[in-house]
Amino acid sequence: MRSVLVLGGTGWLGRAIVRELLAEGAEVTCLARGESGSVPDGARLVRADRRSPGAYDEVLRDWEEVIELAWEPGLVTSAVEALADRAAHWTLVSTVSVYARNDQPGGDESAALVEPADLSQYPDAKVAAERATAARLDSRLLIARPGLIVGPGDPSDRFGYWPARFSRTGPALVPTTEGRFVQVIDVADLAGWIQRAGKAGHVGVVDAVGAAIPMQEFFEAAVDVSGYDGDSVTVDDDALLAADVHYWAGPRSLPLWLPLSDSGFAQRSGRAYLDAGGTLRPLRDTLADVLADEQARGVDRPRRSGLTAAEEAAIVSGVT
Ligand SMILES: NC(=O)c1ccc[n+]([C@@H]2O[C@H](COP(=O)([O-])OP(=O)(O)OC[C@H]3O[C@@H](n4cnc5c(N)ncnc54)[C@H](OP(=O)(O)O)[C@@H]3O)[C@@H](O)[C@H]2O)c1
The missing domain is CATH 3.40.50.720 (NAD(P)-binding Rossmann-like Domain)
Structure with missing residues (x-):
């Protein structure tokens, strides 16, 4: 033993x-x-x-x-x-x-x-x-x-923000995805x-690290897994920053959104991890597990990262 x-x-x-x-x-x-x-x-x-x-x-x-x-x-x-x-x-x-x-x-x-x-x-x-x-x-x-x-029980509330958000109704605020990636384990x-x-x-x-996934593909997977049928409202970085939305994590943030100048952060090589026997489950499986966990914890609970529904609605109405 x-x-x-x-x-x-x-x-x-x-x-x-x-x-x-x-x-x-x-x-x-x-x-x-x-x-x-x-x-x-x-x-x-x-x-x-x-x-x-x-x-x-x-x-x-x-x-x-x-x-x-x-x-x-x-x-x-x-x-x-x-x-x-x-x-x-x-x-x-x-x-x-x-x-x-x-x-x-x-x-x-x-x-x-x-x-x-x-x-x-x-x-x-x-x-x-x-x-x-x-x-x-x-x-x-x-x-x-x-x-x-990422995964069920994540105390940082970052990744789970997106499946939780897309499990609610109403226009969903998203950043521009051109040149952006999501990389999780x-x-x-x-x-x-x-x-x-x-x-x-x-x-x-x-x-x-897992595969570097274009942020657009990540959103499409999260929308699909969460069954979202509303409209996404895409807002550019300057407008988000002007509305006091924060990058990456924490209160009033759009989690996983990074400055374009930091886009290498989510595009690291995972070669050594795979060579060392590391496994990667499909993103959709992780999203489904996290969605179930978010629903069990309550998608409207106070969370450490992301926008509240009220904050999101106020920003969407201010920019549209
Ligand atoms: N979350 C991410 O996305 C991410 C990404 C990359 C790397 N990491 C790394 O992943 C690890 C996460 O670890 P984790 O989730 O298990 O939780 P954690 O809270 O980061 O782990 C800290 C551990 O150290 C113990 N500890 C802290 N201060 C102590 C003290 N004074 N005396 C004795 N023990 C002490 C804590 O136990 P007690 O509080 O019970 O003492 C806890 O079990 C960290 O190394 C983090 O840097 C995280």
């Missing part, structure tokens, strides 16, 4: 990874405060705040696999200091946000990284976390750099791959 320590395991992705490990039959221990949630049944939770002295005392033993999900460099560094010599293989969950440029379609793992300056910034912190881990783990380390992770594909890649001892750096 493989012994796996998950540094995390109480968040959305971490729980999905733990479920895959348990399905394999691994013995899974999670180290977390328990503030983000519980761990799946069958895993053991060791409660500790990794900022506190002695946080790793209860997990100081040999592990066949350690999986790190945190992004604060202080947490990542303390874990490496405590456990690097005890792990046969280590997986660090990083992000494609580590890349310095987002304007080059087709970029791969060899692209230049952000130079860490302000560690309170996510990309800087992730690069610092990668470097601190690589310095100690070297040939035992897999760095997984996921793109936008289903949480189930990612979690399954992280479990298998660790078991196989895969090392190196892998961008865990």
Whole structure:
């Protein structure tokens, strides 16, 4: 039975990874405060705040696999200091946000990284976390750099905005799609791959991304899966920005909409992920799963990302 320590395991992705490990039959221990949630049944939770002295005392033993999900460099560094010599293989969950440029379609793992300056910034912190881990783990380390992770239960409410929106009636506000792409990885594909890649001892750096899909095709699939029969209202970037609509995520945003100058962000190469045994389920399957989850959670609930129905209606009436 493989012994796996998950540094995390109480968040959305971490729980999905733990479920895959348990399905394999691994013995899974999670180290977390328990503030983000519980761990799946069958895993053991060791409660500790990794900022506190002695946080790793209860997990100081040999592990066949350690999986790190945190992004604060202080947490990542303390874990490496405590456990690097005890792990046969280590997986660090990083992000494609580590890349310095987002304007080059087709970029791969060899692209230049952000130079860490302000560690309170996510990309800087992730690069610092990668470097601190690589310095100690070297040939035992897999760095997984996921793109936008999507699927049922996504706490960020980004991807789900679109199937939820198209499941409602009335004119739907959309950005222009020319030159725009959507690139996602289903949480189930990612979690399954992280479990298998660790078991196989895969090392190196892998961008865990799906296919780059033209945004127009993405909208057509979301419309189809959601059964939307209303009219979309396409508004150009200047008008959206003038109406105080935000890019990408958060309140009053059009999720997944990025400046055209960043269109390389959603067109990274997924070659290494496929070569490393990564799987990609069809976009429509993910959309259907997410739509069901959105309907169960309530499509009119307050959400972390997107426009409310009232905001959307006010913007549509202002621009038409
Ligand atoms: N969402 C995306 O689209 C996306 C894209 C690319 C990469 N990623 C990466 O994917 C990962 C997502 O992980 P996730 O969904 O499992 O959730 P998360 O909330 O990002 O994971 C953080 C984990 O670290 C634990 N943690 C945080 N502070 C701690 C502390 N002081 N002491 C002990 N444990 C602490 C949390 O547990 P407690 O709060 O219970 O302590 C939680 O389990 C992250 O590495 C993120 O950067 C996400």
